[in-house]
Amino acid sequence: MERAFPPVRWIPADDANHTVSDRPRAHPVDFVVVHVTEETFADTRRIFQDPRAKVSAHYLVGSADGRVAQFVREKDIAWHAGNWDYNTRSIGIEHEGWPDRPEYFTDALYDASARLAAAVCHRYGIPVTRDRVIGHSEVPGATHTDPGPHWDWDRYLDLVSRQLICAGQSRTQGEAHMADIDIETRKAEARKAFDRFDVNGDGFITAAEYKSVMAQLGDFNVTETVAQALINKKDGNADGVLSFDEFWASLNH
């Protein structure tokens, strides 16, 4: 099965377009609100970055390729639902397209959005049901009609449910404390860094390996003693060498 977490690009919205908060401590996160932009990806990005717009969403999914951008941290309140109570308690996902142009709702868009929504539902314990994963038009008092009649809710909830199973399997306790963007990408990068230090590929970084890689990188101040001290700081089980899990844990304090 595919990874539950799509790669996410961080493109911050203007500070004037959202409210800093401390969710889920300040407010529970109870809903995912599904939107359709009625703008292109590029124009939506411009709008979220325009301080006069007074509008934002946490995420935007591209139509053609399912690329995902994050504009507002999940801990913060995006201005997308047109209802303050729902804004405080939801994550807003925008989809590039128009409600009356179903050709914009591509497989790539559904898949990427479902992975994203599954990660959100998993993080906050939101049930994957139609009263919690809702359309903008279903927000009380809504004046918008998105995502509209062409949005395939059965398909979407089915995809989210499937991805939620992946999300449950791929997350560990340590990861649960991390920021919400791009955990899998970071872990892959950490793995690359680890592999560079693990010169002989035995799954552990020794002080000698650490020292030799630092020397290759131009840092000759890292003697074996210094390297050992650095390793000891991250060495959870005190065996004198660094496993990937220890390395990863040290990056996530």
Ligand SMILES: [Zn+2]
């Ligand atoms: Zn909307």
